[in-house]
Amino acid sequence: xxxxxxxxxxxxxxxxxxxxxxxxxxxxxxxxxxxxxxxxxxxxxxxxxxxxxxxxxxxxxxxxxxxxxxxxxxxxxxxxxxxxxxxxxxxxxxxxxxxxxxxxxxxxxxxxxxxxxxxxxxxxxxxxxxxxxxxxxxxxxxxxxxxxxxxxxxxxxxxxxxxxxxxxxxxxxxxxxxxxxxxxxxxxxxxxxxxxxxxxxxxxxxxxxxxxxxxxxxxxxxxxx
Amino acid sequence: xxxxxxxxxxxxxxxxxxxxxxxxxxxxxxxxxxxxxxxxxxxxxxxxxxxxxxxxxxxxxxxxxxxxxxxxxxxxxxxxxxxxxxxxxxxxxxxxxxxxxxxxxxxxxxxxxxxxxxxxxxxxxxxxxxxxxxxxxxxxxxxxxxxxxxxxxxxxxxxxxxxxxxxxxxxxxxxxxxxxxxxxxxxxxxxxxxxxxxxxxxxxxxxxxxxxxxxxxxxxxxxxx
Numbered sequence: 001x002x003x004x005x006x007x008x009x010x011x012x013x014x015x016x017x018x019x020x021x022x023x024x025x026x027x028x029x030x031x032x033x034x035x036x037x038x039x040x041x042x043x044x045x046x047x048x049x050x051x052x053x054x055x056x057x058x059x060x061x062x063x064x065x066x067x068x069x070x071x072x073x074x075x076x077x078x079x080x081x082x083x084x085x086x087x088x089x090x091x092x093x094x095x096x097x098x099x100x101x102x103x104x105x106x107x108x109x110x111x112x113x114x115x116x117x118x119x120x121x122x123x124x125x126x127x128x129x130x131x132x133x134x135x136x137x138x139x140x141x142x143x144x145x146x147x148x149x150x151x152x153x154x155x156x157x158x159x160x161x162x163x164x165x166x167x168x169x170x171x172x173x174x175x176x177x178x179x180x181x182x183x184x185x186x187x188x189x190x191x192x193x194x195x196x197x198x199x200x201x202x203x204x205x206x207x208x209x210x211x212x213x214x215x216x217x218x219x220x221x222x223x224x225x
Numbered sequence: 226x227x228x229x230x231x232x233x234x235x236x237x238x239x240x241x242x243x244x245x246x247x248x249x250x251x252x253x254x255x256x257x258x259x260x261x262x263x264x265x266x267x268x269x270x271x272x273x274x275x276x277x278x279x280x281x282x283x284x285x286x287x288x289x290x291x292x293x294x295x296x297x298x299x300x301x302x303x304x305x306x307x308x309x310x311x312x313x314x315x316x317x318x319x320x321x322x323x324x325x326x327x328x329x330x331x332x333x334x335x336x337x338x339x340x341x342x343x344x345x346x347x348x349x350x351x352x353x354x355x356x357x358x359x360x361x362x363x364x365x366x367x368x369x370x371x372x373x374x375x376x377x378x379x380x381x382x383x384x385x386x387x388x389x390x391x392x393x394x395x396x397x398x399x400x401x402x403x404x405x406x407x408x409x410x411x412x413x414x415x416x417x418x419x420x421x422x423x424x425x426x427x428x429x430x431x432x433x434x435x436x437x438x439x440x441x442x443x444x445x446x447x448x449x450x
Contacts, residue, residue: 003296003323071228077301077344077383080399082353086342087397097381098228099349117311117342119302124324128307155380156322158302168393172312174305 014144023149036203038141056183110181115164136203239369248374261428263366281408335406340389361428
């Protein structure tokens with residue numbers, strides 16, 4: 001079977017998550033990313049996107065595709081190379097696969113623990129963890145959020161995992177830990193180009209990244225002009 | 226301009242690097258990856274590929290696409306997630322974007338310092354570093370090595386950077402350091418599926434990763450039956 005970036009392996013509410021037919025937001029309006037689902041939003045250069053960790057325990061997988069060329073996308077590997085760091089922080093620019101700055105992190109009320117190392121979860125991740133039925137996953141949420149605004153995911157980039165707490169030991173070993181933020185912590189990113197942003201309220205409930213109780217929750221976001 | 230994964234931004238000897246018209250190797254024959262160039266090789270499940278750091282100071286960007294579905298490729302982000310480590314070592318399996326084990330590292334005579342974090346260099350990397358003329362780069366070497374065996378790079382995956390020494394400080398900051406291996410150190414990878422492997426003798430001569438003298442050198446490899 002050929003790998004197909006655009007087609008989900010199952011479905012959930014992300015298919016009906018569109019904030020408008022084409023993903024264009026009403027400025028300053030607060031939108032919800034339902035628990036375990038993904039939402040896409042179009043953002044223009046110079047606008048700001050603010051993502052809120054509503055309950056404080058939730059990881060947000062964050063992707064961005066340049067508009068109109070969706071083959072250019074936010075790349076964690078190029079960002080790490082550009083920043084000489086695995087942890088982007090306020091004042092840093094995060095870049096695309098051709099090293100174009102796509103966003104600047106302008107504000108972060110959390111302690112700034114975000115992950116750039118790990119892939120988004122997918123159906124195979126949950127099979128490996130023991131699931132026998134379909135499990136909501138961020139890869140499918142990305143695909144469905146794009147479909148919901150009449151687009152196709154051109155690929156599955158590695159996400160910027162907001163608030164995901166993946167400590168790295170001196171020997172390179174990583175761990176899956178709960179977020180270190182508090183309810184209503186927000187991060188603001190200033191768009192340096194037009195982009196389609198997709199956010200997934202990660203449905204991972206088989207390790208501690210969304211809290212030791214394994215209860216994925218909602219997120220909120222708004223676009224500021 | 227639309228990003229095109231397959232088309233190089235310039236050219237070098239990689240275009241004439243084919244070890245055979247279709248990249249099929251003669252088993253046990255030692256092949257050369259010329260300094261600053263890339264070479265592609267077809268490897269079958271159960272074969273081993275041995276890569277040699279001929280002069281001890283050279284980084285090898287290593288990519289693999291599953292055969293026949295080149296949309297499935299060796300993924301560093303999925304590998305880090307699978308291993309809970311940023312440093313794959315002997316006995317570890319490195320996996321694809323659908324988490325299929327593609328290779329097992331069966332032997333490594335070096336101290337085992339390899340990088341999974343950084344993107345391959347490209348024309349934009351060298352522009353940012355101050356180059357005004359074309360600079361050989363691993364992204365183009367990948368594209369040209371594929372063209373040399375009558376294929377097209379379907380994408381530019383993040384590479385497994387053999388021998389690349391990118392230490393990570395406790396605060397997440399990374400550095401570009403010389404290799405810690407000795408001449409003729411080898412790494413052996415056992416193929417767990419059919420694959421197209423591409424290796425690039427990284428032409429980076431503007432930082433210390435290929436030695437403080439900034440002199441990229443050749444590599445050698447062979448496929449064992």
